[in-house]
Amino acid sequence: MIDDWTKVTSYFGERLRVDGRLFSDVLLDTFEEHEVSTSIVLRASGGFGLRHHLRTDQTLTMSENPSVMVVAGDSRSRIEALLPRLAELQPRGMLTVERAWAMRGDVTPEPMPEELNEATKLTMYVGRHDRVAGRPAYVAICDLLHRRGVAGASVLLGVDGTLHGSRQRARFLDRNLEVPSMLLAVGAGERIEEVLPEVIPLLRRPMITVERVRVCKRDGALLARPHELPATDGAGLGLWQKLMVYTSESQLHDGLPVHRSIIRRLRQTQARGATVLRGVWGYHGDHEPHGDRFTQWGRRAPVVTVVVDTPQGIASSFDVIDELTGEHGLVTSEMVPALQYFDVGQPRRGGLRMARHRY
Known part of the structure; x- marks a missing residue:
C-alpha cells in the first residue's frame, strides 16, 4: 500500500544546543517519543547557511561545528501535529516540509501516483548490517539499479536515527549495525516502478519513500531547467525549490572537486545556503557503482550537494551549477512547499x- 507521507528536514550546526543538550539529541528524542516512523541524522562534510559562514572538512571550523541534516518522515497527520513542537524547539537553522509517498513493512509493488511520471526520487532506509548474498544490501541494490538503467544512486550513512519507530544511535568502538543508512536513487518514474518488485525482496524490513523530481542534467548534458515556479501559491503561501547535485570526490572542475567549486561559487552569490553530504557508495549515469576503501577515504566517495532557496534564487544557483557540471554529475530539482528559517534574537x-501548486 502506498501511503500519503510528509517529510521534515532540519539543517543546523552540530554544536547547536537546547537547554544544555545537543539539538540533534533533542530532535531524535522527540521523534522517538512520538514514534515517528523514520529519521536519520546525517553529518555533512561542508556547506554554509544564511550567514554565509563556510564549514568544510578542510578547516578547523568544520571539525568544531560541522553542518548536520536531520530527515524524518511519517504520515501527514502525525508530522503536521508535530510541526509546532519542532518549530518551538529549533533556535537556529532551517526547517523544510515536503510531500512524499511511502511503502513500508510487508509491502507489495503498486502503480505509482501520476505525479511521479516525469521522474522519481526513491529513498530507501537500510540498516548497515543488512546483507544480500553476503554483501551489504546497499551495494546489491545499487548494482541492481545500475543494471536496470536507473539514472543514479548514492548511499549516506547515518550517525543516529529511528527506523520503524525504534531509535538506533552510532557509538564509538561499536559496529553500529542497526543505525540506518539512506539510499537515494533518481530515475524515470516508469523505470523506478519497474525495478521496485526486484528491490523490495532485498530489504529485510522495507522502508521506502518516493517523491517527484525533475532531472535537469546528466553527465554534463542539459536536459531541462528547473520548473519556473511563482513566489507564492494561490493562497499566498511561499513556494521554495531544492537542487540536488550528485557527483563524486574524483570529479573535478579547474582542479577542484566539483562540489567544492559549487560551494565556493554559490557562497559568492546571494544563495541562502548549501549542504554537502559525502556518501560511501553509489553511481550516476553509466559509471559503475563505486565507493571508498579505508586507505583511500575521500578519493572516490559519492557526494550529494543540496541547495534550497526561493524559485528566483534557485534559477540563479542553477546557472552556476550548470556551468560547473559541464562534464560530470546528475542534477535534479523539486518543489519544497514549506520552509522556515530560525535565528537567535531574530523573527x-x-x-x-x-x-499547493500544480505544475
Missing part, C-alpha cells in the same frame, strides 16, 4: 503550512 522567516 522567523517563512512558514510551515504547505503550499
Whole structure:
C-alpha cells in the first residue's frame, strides 16, 4: 500500500544546543517519543547557511561545528501535529516540509501516483548490517539499479536515527549495525516502478519513500531547467525549490572537486545556503557503482550537494551549477512547499503550512 507521507528536514550546526543538550539529541528524542516512523541524522562534510559562514572538512571550523541534516518522515497527520513542537524547539537553522509517498513493512509493488511520471526520487532506509548474498544490501541494490538503467544512486550513512519507530544511535568502538543508512536513487518514474518488485525482496524490513523530481542534467548534458515556479501559491503561501547535485570526490572542475567549486561559487552569490553530504557508495549515469576503501577515504566517495532557496534564487544557483557540471554529475530539482528559517534574537522567516501548486 502506498501511503500519503510528509517529510521534515532540519539543517543546523552540530554544536547547536537546547537547554544544555545537543539539538540533534533533542530532535531524535522527540521523534522517538512520538514514534515517528523514520529519521536519520546525517553529518555533512561542508556547506554554509544564511550567514554565509563556510564549514568544510578542510578547516578547523568544520571539525568544531560541522553542518548536520536531520530527515524524518511519517504520515501527514502525525508530522503536521508535530510541526509546532519542532518549530518551538529549533533556535537556529532551517526547517523544510515536503510531500512524499511511502511503502513500508510487508509491502507489495503498486502503480505509482501520476505525479511521479516525469521522474522519481526513491529513498530507501537500510540498516548497515543488512546483507544480500553476503554483501551489504546497499551495494546489491545499487548494482541492481545500475543494471536496470536507473539514472543514479548514492548511499549516506547515518550517525543516529529511528527506523520503524525504534531509535538506533552510532557509538564509538561499536559496529553500529542497526543505525540506518539512506539510499537515494533518481530515475524515470516508469523505470523506478519497474525495478521496485526486484528491490523490495532485498530489504529485510522495507522502508521506502518516493517523491517527484525533475532531472535537469546528466553527465554534463542539459536536459531541462528547473520548473519556473511563482513566489507564492494561490493562497499566498511561499513556494521554495531544492537542487540536488550528485557527483563524486574524483570529479573535478579547474582542479577542484566539483562540489567544492559549487560551494565556493554559490557562497559568492546571494544563495541562502548549501549542504554537502559525502556518501560511501553509489553511481550516476553509466559509471559503475563505486565507493571508498579505508586507505583511500575521500578519493572516490559519492557526494550529494543540496541547495534550497526561493524559485528566483534557485534559477540563479542553477546557472552556476550548470556551468560547473559541464562534464560530470546528475542534477535534479523539486518543489519544497514549506520552509522556515530560525535565528537567535531574530523573527522567523517563512512558514510551515504547505503550499499547493500544480505544475
